[in-house]
Amino acid sequence: MMRRLALATAVFAASASLCSTGPAHADAASSAGGGPAIKADSGQQVYQHVCQGCHMANGQGGVGAARIPALAHNAKLESAGYPTYVVLNGLGGMPWFNGMLSDAQVAAVITYVRTHFGNDYKDPVKSADIAALRGPAPTMEN
Amino acid sequence: MKLPPTRRQLLTRIGVTAGSAAMYQAMTRMGHAAGTDFRSPPALSGAKQGTTVVVLGAGLAGMLAAYELKRAGYGVRILEYQNRSGGRNFSLRGGDSLTELGGATQKVGFAPGNYINPGPWRIPYHHQAILHYCRAFGVALEPFIEVNHNALLHNSASFGGTPQRYRDIMTDFNGQTAELLAKAINQNHLDDVVSADERHDLLAAMRGWGLLDVDYAYRKSDKVSLRRGWAKAQGGGPDGAPVPSQPLPRAEVMKSGLWQWLAFNMNYEMQTTMFQPVGGMDMIGKAFARQVEGLVTHNVKVTRIEQDERGVTVTYDDNNHGGAVGQAKADYCVCTIPLSVLSQIDVQARAPLRQAIQAVPYASSVKVGLEFNRRFWEEDEQIYGGISFTDQPMSQISYPSHGYFSDGPAVLLGAYMFGAAAYDFAGKTPEQRVQAALQQGAALHHQYPKEFRTGVGVAWSRMPWTLGCCATWSEESRRKHYRDLTEMDNRLVLAGEHASYVGCWQEGALLSSLAAITQLHQRAVRAA
Structure with a gap:
């Protein structure tokens, strides 16, 4: 566990940007360590450092007053276009990651999710596929 | 000799002769009362006897709506998903337990009297609505220390990693x-x-x-x-x-960038004086709950909101009775359910409102509370309240603004962040969150490993009742959807911090609630 924590610290310390977009929420002093760029290369790393905060380490999501969808055994992942759209633009309560994740990171994490958690969609997603679907990122208030 | 009137006498005279609105304007011109746009509780006179309102959500927005509507003569009930009132206003103390999505349960092991505020934790002096109701409901407030010149600023890559004052x-x-x-x-x-x-x-x-x-x-x-x-x-x-x-x-x-924390504290919302309730932020939620006692049904999960020309029907799963389907009917509905949840509920409304409900994602945020054997920050380092900032993912350490100089264990806020670091922290197990906060905090305070007792890590994206911390508006979504989200739709009106320009603050929840019930009342009086 300590090794993984050390890795996480290194990953994010390196990405801390002092000229980031700044606190996006009034009550948040979040610009340090929470800058827009995430330094994680592999799809697995992106999943662990970003996605599993909601979708869980096992991809099962969760159910409370509302639902965080399970990514495990998810037939909606069959066409890569759908998860690409959702990751770039968000959906309902899920934030957009356009502007936070690079084309390569989005491609890697979608490829990862489509080939793990009981999903077996083998056609890899490429950076160029993401770039083609990426529009301008929304402008955070403040 | 006749002295010129003091400012106070003058204001009293204006108030007596011209009414409170004139007094407010005069006060503003004289440099007083320039806070949020709260002036006074709404005067909702002339409600038709027997008109009913169902309020969804027993957070501050919902409880305030219920309180003011009941005072105005409406018949009110509140439906709440959780087994307690207060919503995001809550505090964790020793003996409490917290279960998050994914099933992890934390038992809080803090010593008696110690607490952490996982949600709201400080109140700017110009948030006049929340301050007004604190006063009205008897909530004692004390100063919250935001700026401490003796606290630490830390950049891992500057000054050899040594924190600076x-x-x-x-x-x-x-x-x-x-x-x-x-x-x-x-x-x-x-x-x-x-x-x-x-x-x-x-x-x-x-x-x-x-x-x-x-x-x-x-x-x-x-x-x-x-x-x-x-x-x-x-x-x-x-x-x-x-x-x-x-x-x-x-x-x-210059290279360290540590000046950014000086700038952060210059923000209007961080300026002195700030306040916190004595004994924990949930003193506010509890005080509101006392005002609406008997009106709240807990443990019900709303599944559908319908409305027609006669009224509103809310369908819910009643978890007090094994999830049995129940319905609440009323003339009007104030819905304070967070959009992260409401976007998954079947809501009968005009298309623009339904689109607005879908258009606002929720931020992820994590707070970690750490309890130590003693107040080493006070005893060893003369840090009394305030915040130390760091470029590490845990972002900041806030020292308690109360209990100074006392012996025994004390709790500080050992991590609080939004953004990328919050996603990362939320993805950890609760134990890992606490360990990460400890490990990173040790770069600022070498006493951490020796004095640590217990901790709790709250990931807002995994709270089953909000699935996030608070609404994230972009400039584009605000332009396109805000008005549609906040205007009353036939018999339904939304409230909550998401329906305000004071997002992520309790003040926003209250201001939106007052705006919502004012619209509702005007609509109801027109219909009568």
Whole structure:
């Protein structure tokens, strides 16, 4: 566990940007360590450092007053276009990651999710596929 | 001799003769009361007897709506998903347990009297709505220390990773900036934009503000040490003479970026005076709950909201009775359910409102509370309240603004962040969150490993009742959807921090609630 924590610290310390977009929420002093760029290369790393905060380490999501969808055994992942759209633009309560994740990171994490958690969609997603679907990122208030 | 009236007497006279609105305007002109746009509780007169309202959500927005509507004569009930009232206003104490999505349950092991506020934790002095109701409902407030000149600012890659005193960064950054500006003026580099008169004024300002010497240099001196502190402190007796401290190298001060935390605390919302309730933020939620006692049905999960020309029907799963389907009917509905949840509920409304409900994602945020055997930050380092900031993912340490000088275990906020670092922290197990906060915090306080007792890590994206911390508006979504989200739709009106321009603050929840019930009342009176 300590090794993984050390890795996480290194990953994010390196990405801390002092000229980031700044606190996006009034009550948040979040610009340090929470800058827009995430330094994680592999799809697995992106999943662990970003996605599993909601979708869980096992991809099962969760159910409370509302639902965080399970990514495990998810037939909606069959066409890569759908998860690409959702990751770039968000959906309902899920934030957009356009502007936070690079084309390569989005491609890697979608490829990862489509080939793990009981999903077996083998056609890899490429950076160029993401770039083609990426529009301008929304402008955070403040 | 007749003295001119004092300001207070004058205001009283204006209030008596012209009413409270005039008094408010006069106060604003005289420099008082320029807070959020709260002026006074709404005067909802003339409600038709027997008109009913169902309020969804027993957070502050919902409870305030219920309280004011009931006072106005409406028949009100509240439906709440959780087994308690208060919503995001809550505190965790020893003996509490917290279960998050994914099933992890934390048992809080804090000593008696200690607490952490996982949600709201501080109140700016200009959030006049929440302050008004605290006063009205008897919630005792105490100062919340936001700025502490003796707290630490830390960049892992600067000053060899050694944390710096806020005071030192503030003094050196100001002094070094002033020195450069004075140099530019004296070398005539600003002659095209600075007149001879202004040149004199600017130089005087730079010298006084930046503590420059006769040569307009910022350097080690008694004068500078009276702001940034001494290498050897002022004492008494024969050896009492102080030794001035050495300013930090300018290039490294600038490169460190630690000035950003000075700027953060200059934000309107972080300015002194700030407040917190005595005993925990949930004193506010509990005080609101006392005002709506008997109106709340807990443990019901709303699944559908329908409306027609006759009224509103809310369908829910009643978890008090094994999830049996139930319905609540009323003339009107105030819905304060967070959009992260409401976007998954079947809501019968105009398309623009339904689109707005889908258009606002929720931020992820994590807080970690850490309990230590003793207040080493006070005892060893003279840090009493305030916040230390770091570039590490845990972002900040906030020391308790209460209980100073007391013995025994104390709790501090050991991590609080949004953004990328929050996603990362939320993805950890609760134990890992606490461990990460401890490991990173040790870079600021070497006492961490030795004095640590217990901790709790709250990931808002995994709270089953909100699935997130608070609404994230973009400029585009605000332009496109905000008005549609906040305007009453036939018999349904939304409220909550998401329906305000004071997002992520309790003030926003209250202001949106007052705006919602004002619309509802106007609609109801028109219909009567």
